[in-house]
Amino acid sequence: MKLNIDYQEKFEQRHIAPNEQDTAKMLETISADSVDQLIEQTVPANIRLKKVLDLPRAKSEADYLNDLKQVASKNKVFKSYIGQGYHDVIVPGVIQRNILENPGWYTQYTPYQAEISQGRLQALLNFQTMVADLTGMEIANASLLDEGTAAAEAMFMQYSLRKNENAKIFFVSEEVLPQTIDILKTRSAPYGIEILIGNHRKAELNEDMFGAIVQYPAGTGEVYNYSDFALKAHEKGIKLTVIADIMSLALLSPPGEWGADIVLGSSQRFGVPMGFGGPHAAFFATKEEYKRSLPGRIIGVTIDSAGNYALRMALQTREQHIRRDKATSNICTAQALLAIMSGMYAVYHGPKGIKLIAERIHGLTVFLASALENLGYKQENKNFFDTVKLELGDLIDPIHAEALNNEVNLHYIGSSVSITIDETTSTEDVMTLIRFFAKVKGKTIHDLDIDNLKSIVRSQIPEELKRKSAFLTHPIFNSHHSEHEMLRYIKSLEAKDLSLCHSMIALGSCTMKLNATTEMVPVTWAEFSKIHPFAPADQVGGYMQIFDELNKWLSEITGFAAMSLQPNSGAQGEYAGLMVIRAYHSDRGDAQRNVALIPSSAHGTNPASAAMAGMKIVIVKCDERGNIDVADLKAKAEEHASDLSCLMVTYPSTHGVFEESIVEICEIIHHNGGQVYMDGANMNAQVGLTSPATIGADVCHLNLHKTFCIPHGGGGPGMGPIGVAKHLVPYLPGHAVVNIGNSKSISAVSSAPWGSASILLISHAYIAMMGAEGLTNATKYAILNANYIKSRLESSYPVLYSGSQGRCAHEMILDCRAFKNFGIEVTDIAKRLMDYGFHAPTVSFPVAGTVMIEPTESEPKHELDRFCDAMIAIREEIAEVESGQIDKTDNPLKNAPHTSSVVTSDAWGHPYSRKKAAFPLPYVSAYKFWPSVGRVNDTYGDRTLVCSCPPVESYAEETV
Structure with a gap:
């Protein structure tokens, strides 16, 4: 017998489940002679691709991982002290193995079916309770995309709550992180909101302002007492948003105790890797009186059909499917898996553990500051938590060189440098910093009395800003501190949830497909997970290669000229695509073009995103077969020819059909001066058979968490990169910190330059292996x-x-x-x-x-x-x-389940x-x-809104 020594297993055979026998039986059932005949009967001939996709030869799983190791080695994992909203962390092994790397958690869908989602609902309720406790606020949501977009949500929430309709100014402290200011600029422009950037200590607040936002600690690391500023803001009817560092709140007075109306931030440093920018769960908390204006999802307590304690997503009428064009927010903006990790981090460490970690971070920062001051450096932060800022003058270049020699990244601002300590920093790490700072001064560490400096470490937080109140007092945060207990707790919640581990989840429009293990493996490699998003370009060659290849491959698949990988959800991709179209029209002198035609069958995210992009929405009818009514479209396109911005169309349609008039539809829009935005939710029916460019679209977003295998994670993470035709490439999003844009780029739509960069690896792996x-x-x-x-x-x-x-x-x-x-x-x-x-x-x-x-x-x-x-x-x-x-x-x-x-x-x-x-x-x-x-009681849950962990005993008493 001749042996085949050239055999190589195809990943395709592992990903596509039906075998030859199954295929034959299915074709017989549907009365088709072949799969190709079925495709001919399904996809209109005039839009079918005439060529095979130009992609590299498929790799086996083993070969892909071996090759990726070489790519990963191009990333240099330096010790990061950059801070700026991103910190290295220690991910507890029990959480990494049993949540982040566990398909029982990452393959779940958004918990719309509460009865089989009680585990992740409890985990998200833990997260909400943690956030409310640490911020000192009354109610929190179940996460948002990232810190910058959460700040934008706060701005719109304040805008919608304003009593003075003429108030159009939003005050932004100049010490808010630059990436956040960038997003605020993007999101405010369509609404005519004026962003006023200034010094909060000198700002003259007035009635024309509807809101203000500050950073706590500030971007420089300084910890300010904002209580007077809060008082002045409230006297003028101005609501105050505070962007808070979640770890610092274990030691600092919570904003809810000194006047904040909204508190938000990133929960990344609670056990979630940096991952070159994400994914990370933002938190968002506010006062009880504003609960119906709170963006995103809220997990609430209710009862089931037997009167027992149960959980569900509360206030679901706020969803964009209901609000549609009235929306100023979009519910598809959660990071459930990462919120669950952060909540579990708090469960595992408990209040004592969290406080000890925070005290250690602060103590090492104080020790570093004292040592550097003894070396003759000027430390500029009077009060600080984890960051020292030094004015270096002519020493900036020697310090930079020595830092690189020691594989250390600092944050450089002109002739100043800041150093941010994190959970992973050791005493020896601080000694390394002291050594090379001493060297630049012509000294050595022996010139310092290190033992004495260690012995006199005292808090640099003034008494009035020290936290006095307890936090994480619920038994959940005080019960599972050994690994065995934690493991059993995680598994007990996992057992309550149905995921792809159990059965098919046949969700229309959501494409719940295999998230292959090989695709997931690299996400937690240190070469990818421990990279700061603002690391120097020459240290991230591996990531740049991944982005370049993914850009080329996705461009080939869509038929477009280029992609932006920045949007970190499908809804964010919709918004980014519309803002690019808006910038294109404006640059051509057509700023009046603000009408978006949207079919009545469209995803609810479409009109929500269009409203957020400042567009006027005109609904196009569908016929009795569910297709776009071409006559109605033509009439409305001609009616709005002078102010038509775009058509938003999903293809195949939301009704699950390849509309045969799609080319004509796109031509009508172009003839009347508009652009065609294609919603990529249904790309799983297009790849390799047709493409957005082929049908005539100008821009589309891709749900990588659908077609390209990123897991849904119980309601996030996701990625929504956009592809654009050549004429729109100059307008793709830029970034305030990392130079990735063009001269005409819109400002950032996400906090990190490449969004949730670490999970782009999953889609890269999928395409490379298929x-x-x-x-x-x-x-x-x-x-x-x-x-x-x-x-x-x-x-x-x-x-x-x-x-x-x-x-x-x-x-x-x-x-x-x-x-x-x-x-x-x-x-x-x-x-x-x-x-x-x-x-x-x-x-x-x-x-x-x-x-x-x-x-x-x-x-x-x-x-x-x-x-x-x-x-x-x-x-x-x-x-x-x-x-x-x-x-x-x-x-x-009626009695189910x-x-x-x-x-x-x-x-x-x-x-x-x-x-x-x-x-x-x-x-x-x-x-x-x-x-x-049993079946949850939605009405009871909305009528008796409880959105943090109540003691089970007291809740049972209330429901008797």
Whole structure:
């Protein structure tokens, strides 16, 4: 027998689940001769690519990791004292292994189905409690994207709360971090908000100002007493936002105690690696009276159907799907996985541990300051927590050279330097700093009495700014301090959550596909995780190579000229794309072009992003088949020809169809002077088959957490880079700290130059290991899997929309509205699916009373069949209600989900069996996932809003 010594395993075969036998059976079911014939029947011929994607040959998993090690070696991991909002950390191993590197946590979806999300909901409630405690505020949300965008959210929240409608000025302390000021400039421009940058000690506040923002400690490291400033602001009706360092709040008086209206910041230094800029969870806290203006998601306490303690996302009516064009914020702005890590860091260390870490950081900073002052350096910060600032004059260059010789990065500002100490800094690290600072002065460390300097270390925080109040007092933060206890706590929460580890999550529009282990592995390599985003360019060659390759590959896939990798969520990508279009029109003298045409079927994020970009939204009708009404589009484009900015279009459509008129639609917009923005939410049906440029779009964002395999992480992280045609390249986002822009670049949309840079590795790995053929086949199989489900289910549920040849794209909508006639809501179907071991598909979007199903290419036929069997069985249960065989109110759907405690209780008064309740199909017993609570009570939760950890005993008393 001849042996094949050239065999190399293809990653494509691991990523795309259906094998040859499965493929043949599925093709038979859908009545197609081949996968290629299916694609011909699905994707319009006039937009199909005529060439194969020009991408490097696919690598095996082993080869990719070996090659990436060489790339990683081009990053130099220097000791960072740069600070500026980013700090090196010690990630507790029990958290890194069991959360960050654990698919039971990182493959979860946003907790819209609360009954099978209680673990991450509790973890996020811990985060909210931690934030409220440390900031001294009354209510906190479940995280935002990063510190800079959180500051922008605060500005808009203050703007919306202003009583004087003529107030248009937002005061910004000149000591706010430059990247944050950059984002404030970006976000304020469309609204005509004037950013006034000045010295908070000298500023003359007046009634034309609606808000003010300061940094605590300030960007220089100085710790100011802002209480007088807060008092003056409030006297003028000005609300105060404080950007706080979360670690410092263990020692500093919390802003909520001296007048802050909003407190925000980054939770990065609570156990989340720097990762060259992210992902990191921002925190955001405010007063109870402003809870309905709070941006983002809030986790709240409620009760379930049995009256037991349960959690859910609260105040969900604030979502952008409801607000749409009225939105000034966007709910798709969370970093759940990273917030969970930070909350767990607080659980693991507890209040004593956090305070000891903060005291050590502060103590080493005081020791360093004393030593440098004894060497003759001028230390400029009177009061400080972790940062010393030195005026060096002519010594700046020698210090810079010595720092590099010692593999140390400091923060340089003109002839000054600042040094920020973090959790990883050791006494020996500080001694290294002292040695080379002494050398530049012509001295040695022996010229100092080190032992004496150590013995006289005292706090440099004045008494009036020292924290007196307790924090993290809840038992959760005082119970799990050994690793064994912590491990069991993490696992107990993980066990309450359904993730991709358990079953398919067929969420339409959300593309929950395989997040391969090999793609995830490099994220925690030190060469990538321990790099500061403002590290010198010659130290980050590995990252630059990754960005350059990813830029080229994504440009090839989209057909565009260039990408910006900065936007760190899909919604942020939408916003960035619209701001680029806005800048293009303005530069051409067409600043009046501010009308965005948006189809009625669009994602709710579309009108929300357009509103935030200062655009006037005009809705375009859809026809009875769910396609854009071309006549209505043409009429409205011509009506607004002089002020048309753009069309926002999702392709394939949000209804799961390749609209055949898309080229004509784009031509109509261009003919009337507008640009075409394509929402990339459905790129998983395009890659290798067509492209945004081919259909005629000018810009699109890509949800890397959908099509390109970055995990959803329970509601974040994500990445939303934008690709643009050649004429828009000059306007791609720049950055205030790192020079990445062009002469016409818009200012930053995210805090870090390349957004959440560390997770770009995941998409880089996916493309490199799939290659052109693999990526194209993934798209084909996403379409095959969807059409297989469609064929199996369309006799039980009407499929709302399909193409001219009866095919759907990568997803479809099942119409469940008729079931309402006999008392069954689409929500009942969603909850009943939990009893069958599945997370519900997307519910009531884009059409109320429907479910939208997207299986992706990563699911095998037997998993598709399990899901279809469950949906068909549920339809039979609905038929039993419809025929009167079973009660309209006491039936398996209305009572779903059924918990183990309900099924095993002594009492059972339902007109159906326990087996039907919990094990409705034979496969369920082998795959059984028990929801940990019964159906949650949304109304009770909104009426009795509790958004931090209440003692379980007292809460139980309240609900009796």
